Amino acid sequence: MKTEKLEIMSYAKINLGLKIVRRRDDGYHDIETIFKAIGIHDVVSIEKNTRKTLTSNRSDVPIGDDNICMKALHALEKITGQTINASIHIEKTIPIGAGLGGGSSNGAGVLVGCNRLFRLNLDEKTLFELGASLGSDVPFFVGQLLGKGSTALGRGRGEILDFISWPLDEKILLVNPHIHISTPWAYQNYKTFLNERKQPDRIIRLSASLPFSFSMENDFEPLVFSQFPAVQSIRRTLESENAVLSRMSGSGSTVFGLFNPSADIDYLSEKFPEYFSTVCRFV
Template sequence: MLVKAYAKINLLLDVLGTRPDGYHELVTVMQTLELHDTVVITKAREIELIVEGADLPCGRDNLAFRAADLLRRQVGYAGGASIKLIKRIPLAAGLAGGSADAAAVLCGLNSLWGLGMRMGKLLDLGAVIGSDVPFCLQGGTALVRGRGERVDPLPGLPSLGVVLAKPCFGVSTAEVYHRYDDIENPLHPDSQGMLQSVRGGDVSGLVACLGNALEQVTSSMHPEIEHIKSILAATGALGVLMSGSGPTVFGLFDNETAARQAAGRLKNGNFGVWVTNFYDPRS
């Protein structure tokens, strides 16, 4: 069985405070991208994981392995699965690559093992594995709240082109949130304006409301973020923003052709570049 695991970006991300459970209360608008990993699953006696295209652990430190193990224990399945991840989504990039892999494994095994588990139950399991997994299980465009467990679908957006620019370093999500908690007057993006624009299919309004409360933190740690944003903006991007806790910066374009033309002018930057577009698996 072959399942695609799609990357995401945050068109808007706001942090409302710290929850009693220690997580942060979030409001974010997420968008699935066509960029994806490929997950190949076959039946086996035990759960085994192979990763191609990236240096990643193949045991319990990998979200895909943990998803398979959790699902098997939840339903008492006697067998296992051989899982091969073919990685294309850059690592530690704020694009939910690991969460997308875990979501793909849950969906794939649900089918392969003939479990017939409904989406609601898969979402509950996904929330145990990671905050972005519930969104990755559904995909498209969505308002995501809580620590990621509350996913409300939004109308699909036009297939805008996207250029992803990731510097050669990663960031610690935990450290970014810790530093955010120390900010006296944090900036908050216009979540209501973003929701109104998305629901109305207003791309110019969407671009005007792009915002990420964590960007001020990651940019203070790594000034390269602002430099990459300025370079992307100079290529004619409709709008630019950092995704998640970073460090990847994305630029939005009218279509994928325009995005590829812009990416061709970024070859000499000290960062990796990927070109993709908005994708809606619901359509």
């Protein structure tokens, strides 16, 4: 019996360090970052249909052609020359516009899921290229869904990936203060406050070492912290609660804290009663 429906676990990511290398001639920026998939996830359900539909459990998710999932569907149609009629439902858990890659992960889920469901037979290279055309973070999630791994060094816009083994056991606390930060704005203004960053004053010891040297600093933090002190306050609170590492993810506004695997951190959510917070692990 042919499969008519499938579900994709659409995981979030955090950036363990993000260095902005330079502004490119095309207006984008070259970066260096480490993407790492984490356990909080949406569910993308795809079902064959006689027309295209998109729904979500969240009313603030756009369901028109401007949604990345519909863009992914149209990209697949363009490259295959086929009409792909599917009903897509996004069951959202990942906060929207939070620096966790939720939308990019959903888009990757549609690319990989429709390739399987409709037997499009697109190779991995093509799926990665389609992902890059949708967004800088999408290729990481494409690779994760294709079984390349859950950790990657990202360069270029973030689409040039080297998947690596870096198994971490730390517990993760995510805190999102419901502040929307425009990524274009962050790229346009990050240099203004970059020199104000203080040098880290403590050694970071995680449960596994990286196979290469890499800074865990995020170049967006000085700008975002100066304009949105609540984000900096979250990081300070997590550090005061003995987080092994605390940083903002991407351009924000989510802040993560990594804690020893045996630590009891469920109570920390009580310190942020008006924010979104959750405890998870690395994938």
